[in-house]
Amino acid sequence: EVRLVESGGNLVQPGGSLRLSCAASEFTFSRYWMSWVRQAPGKGPEWVASINQDGSKTYYVDSVKGRITISRDNAKNSLFLQMNSLRAEDTAVYHCARHMIAASGTLFDYWGQGTLVTVSS
């Protein structure tokens, strides 16, 4: 079965940096768009960033543009999220998610359980 396992979450001070990783297995990682989706405590999910199959196209929610970078290493079946200039409002569980192509567009068919990022002094 498809497996997505995130790591790298931690407590970090405002203005700090963090790099999240997602290890993918049991599917051909290089064939899929991937995304990071975060969930603040007690809130609904929020899409953060997406990357296409070869890493040549990336998209971000406005609130993270210029601070966060999504990347991937298809040889290692891994997805990354480099987070800089972190703010308290970035506090959330960060999930990696695989894209599914449906008739009406793309959505997320598999998610990892997530890694917790806490931004606090």
Added chain:
Amino acid sequence: AIQLTQSPSSLSASVGDRVTITCRASQGIGSGLAWYQQKPGKAPNLLIYDASSLETGVPSRFSGSGSGTDFTLTISSLQPEDFGTYYCQQFNGYPTFGQGTRLEIK
């Protein structure tokens, strides 16, 4: 960004009940809507996509309907394992999610 508003925000129902959750989009999204179930500490699980298509492996008691701006998720006969929080998500443009509906089993 397209906003999704779910109602109710929470509900309590008994095993065997028919349960309906609604999701309203701030602008028309055609059929570009999905529903997820999330249990505490777990990742969201895809139930419905394209507004009414049942994801493989999801029990047939779950169904979705709607198009444009108004959508519903229906559980025809509630089972004990159906507790959790349900989210709608639109994928007509940058994806956004509803705020969630927490379902409790009486």
